[in-house]
Amino acid sequence: MGNINRRTFLKFSVIAATLGAAPSAKSQENFSGWPERYGMLTDTTLCIGLNCRKCEEACKKVNNLSRKNLNLSDNSVFEHKRRTDPENYTVVNRFPNPNKPETPYYVKKQCMHCDEPACASACLVKAFKKTPEGPVIYNKDVCIGCRYCMVACPFGIPSYDYFDAYTPQVRKCTMCYDRIQQGKIPACAEICPQEAITFGKRKDLIALARERIRSHPERYHPHIFGEEEAGGTSWLYLTGLDSVQLGFPNALAKTAYPELTRGFLSAVPLVLTIWPVLLVGLYKFSQSRQVKESPESTQNSVEESHAGSNGKPDN
């Protein structure tokens, strides 16, 4: 990372040309993004998991998710690895600690809020947006249900809610975007009894994480997961082991995933050319709401999603 590649350069020009007033601090270290954007830092060496999962509960509360299947004292949930689903935007999984078996590691999993989100890049109708504040948010009103985002996400996060036939939608963590806008902090960071989750400016969190690694080298694996992975993510992790041992995807590219997913998409030219047109046509036909900008290319959608300033469907 660190240098401006061709794609980033192109992006600048596109944004500059189309919007005129692109955010000024584009040339930040790795991601050409908003330097003041927020992030989250999960310190997996602090999470207690067992008998806790308060973050899961708080998440369900603020997102109005069903709490039917939530029993915080049922620790059998740790016996298998769970993934995020439409009822659980975040899940805590347990991983053995070979150095100290008596204190296994618990790892909270949720959307990473990538700086250059693959989901947004793959989305044909610009349903995903990287907001200047940091969260990657989703707009169910424009989603056509193609589920490209689910295929594209390198972390396997977005899930599809099949249960309601009328309002099918992709579900994932929002990093409590609306709470951030109200000046609050995300619910999980607020509830966590250990403050294993810290909310703050991403750059401050990186400094904080570095300091923790430096002052406790025996406690931490010397790497901040998310600082560069997948082109940088808003959600960062401090771990006591190599991230692969904690269920994070192996061999994550350090470049942003839109680059890679475009390759995937171009391998399916039929899908790329006919499918969107067909679906968008159907969509426009069935919805009274007009989508003003037609998706010209996946590239465009991610650019514009970056540029969007407040998460509303249109700029």
Add this chain to the structure above:
Amino acid sequence: MHREKKDRFKFFSLVVTLLLLLALVGVRQAAFSQNATKSPCSDCHVCPWPTAKEPCLKSCTRPEKVQGPISAHPGPDVTILGQLADMYQLVRFNHKLHADMVGMEQGCTVCHHYATSGKYLSCRECHGKKPSNPENLRQPSLKAAYHRQCLSCHREWSHQTRCTLCHLPVPGKTAVTLDSTDIIRPSHPAITPPQTKIFNTPYELGPIVTFHHQEHIDRFGLSCANCHQKENCGNCHDIQKAVRPAKSMEEVHAVCNNCHRQDGCNKCHDTKEKPKFSHAATGWPLNTYHSKLDCRACHPTGKKIARLDSSCKNCHSGWNPGNFKHAVTGLKLDEIHSQLDCVNCHTERNYSQTPNCSDCHADGRSHIDSPPGERLKIK
């Protein structure tokens, strides 16, 4: 020829100057980077240019544990935490019990990481209510500070997170059952150091290691934390010790190596148990006073223990008949004998040998039945 020599000299001096310059820059940088690894000044000081006179210290700052001894101060027996009184019963923290235990580790600093010279600050004085406080991201809120502190040990030995250990629900709300192990005992039973520990090791040439624990305490004036630096509650209280991984060779030897790095394996490893160190075996049985000293009083540390000249004057150079109190030897000389010069009785200046009465007295008296003064009991 001459010119060539001059050139070579020029070249040589240039290299030397460059090297000197480099060395200087190196020193400067080393000094700088050492500073740079410390936390920024603003962590502790409010003003930009603190001076010794006006350090303008913040009251609560240091994120890390303060190292070094902190004078023991009488803390409270029990501390009551009542911030969540509307949700739970008061939390009764048995301060004394915990203070007793941390003596085995780093003492008070295990929890009181910000140690001022006066009374310890209470947690609440620094740790506020706000989680993810943008003013100071690295400082946890009071809630997290408590939880991190308590759970770092309680989770480790119990392999559990039992909220009810501290938080009892307010009656009327959902009842949580408590088992009797949750009731905190008033203080930790006294920790008595073992006399001697015998270890069976896999080292073939000397499988048996005898460690005279008490002797190390007495002889070297060691406190628990001098050796038990990585002790934690789990080492004693773990409910399932078996799951703990065996220590590596390096870890096993680390504590001994703190002092015995220069010694060979045979210092500890043998085929049979080793007896305690006996000073008599060196040819000098120590008397009551000397046997109470720690080795360093006579054998300065940091050097190999060398045989000392055993004449009293070697250490007690200031002694003379005028200021030596003979009573310290267990014999208070009577009036007549106390007038004599030392060498009158200790003819060969061998003070460890009992003098011979017949050297002066022809009546055949002995030291036993007619001592030259009053025998005292010395402890």
